[in-house]
Amino acid sequence: MTKPTRKFRYPTKDSAPVRIALTLAGVAYIALFLLTPLIAVFAEALRNGAAAFLAAITEKDALAAMWLTLTVAAIAVPLNTIFGLAAAWSVAKFDFWGKSVLITLIDLPFSVSPVISGLVYVLLFGAQGYLGPWLDELGIKVIFTVTGLVLATVFVTFPFVARELIPLMQEQGVAEEEAALSLGASGWQMFWRVTLPNVRWGLLYGILLCNARAMGEFGAVSVVSGHIRGLTNTMPLHVEILYNEYNFAAAFAVASILALLALVTLVLKSALEWRYGDEIAATHRH
């Protein structure tokens, strides 16, 4: 009686059937939920041919929407970048009472519905808002203007830069800054020559994600925009209007520009993670 010999298998590796089954399940899930919608956007955009596609994205209201989206992002992203740097400097380099509460509050906008992010500004600045009538007398309008769009966008993209920089700067400690100061650097010299170069890739990573969300935000800006064509219509809102008018080809043409932006963001993000993974907090957090 010889014992049946079992083929040797690495104890830490899955058997082939398990591996194949799990890979198929995972790939099918990604294909079903991520790949098909992405393909659908581009296919629908080009359904009526390249000429119709070009006409849709160079139409007057579409161009105005693109310009507005760029404008809003160009204001909101730098504001949140300055906040992110200030918050990260105070939180990561100093120890003070109530620090963990502050970190939690910075993350708060991520757990708030985009619609609520817009709603809060209507409650403050709208016609029946707390400050609305008072601002109205001064001739200042916030809701249904670009100001409102910027505020709502700033709210939803609030944590991106700060939450990338805080863990990164905490990890780097204060030794290099202290050395710079002891060698006679001024505060600004220390910031520009030591702190900023140390966090540059992490900062860029945060700005990249912040910008993608700022350009693509829909719910929050939808509440404060008023959907005035050519004036307060950002690209995502323009997509909605075209879609609801059953102008599907034009809606998908504008949507494909946004999808292209998302793909560029993903490529840059992967490139940053691959090349500068050690200098980005997100890749070695948790």
Add this chain to the structure above:
Amino acid sequence: MTAVANSWRFKKPSVLPGFGLTLGFALFYLSVIVLIPLAALLLRPWELGVDGVFAAVTAPRVVAALQLSFGAALIASLINAVFGLIVAWMLVRYEFPGKRIIDALVDLPFALPTAVAGIALTTLYAPNGWIGQYLEPLGIKVAYTPLGVVFALTFIGLPFVVRSVQPVLADLEKEFEEAAASLGATRAQTFRRVIFPAVLPSWLTGVALAFARAVGEYGSVIFIAGNLPMVSEIAPLLIIIKLEQYDYAGAAAVGSAMLAISFLLLLAINMLQAWARAR
């Protein structure tokens, strides 16, 4: 000396400059952008009176919308809990062609504007759509039903579980699995008793994040939902409808209720996580 060491200080001494300036600016900006507006949200409903607020959030249409938002978010985050774990496992442990592209693609829901995702999913799952036309004869309706809401919320929550579990799995020491195997554990036992407990906290975190994101989601849902009152109308949409009717207090009441329920659920999940870690 001891007196100094024991005395309470707001801030530990440091030679670095700029603390007052940066913390002051951060607190000012945080208050203006986030805290004061959110305070307005929590304050506004009370002009209806306590009974009015209660009536506003227990109206049948509001209850149905809240049930749909939280129920669909729960189902979507459970789907993501299972498949997110599989995808994370596959990306960390296996080698196959196209792996890096799939890895990068996982973040698509973070980068793709929600309105774009919404119209794309609707086109796919509408009764005459790419996938919908094959489901229609089977009697499965996705678009314009609560099932469509679940699909959109699954899309939105997909990266959270994967990205929470992936780094923990990657850092897991092989030695533990080898030890388990050398002590006679089967592969399934090793997974259940060694690997799973190690990734449990991050897995729960990912599921909680996906759930929190899905509850408030608006852009990807409204196109595919059909938005029938009492059937496929989500809570964020109801807020917008109330705003359009200039019912600011009612909108704020629904918004506050959503925030309160989310907060309680996240608190419960945090406690669950603390328990999982302590075990």
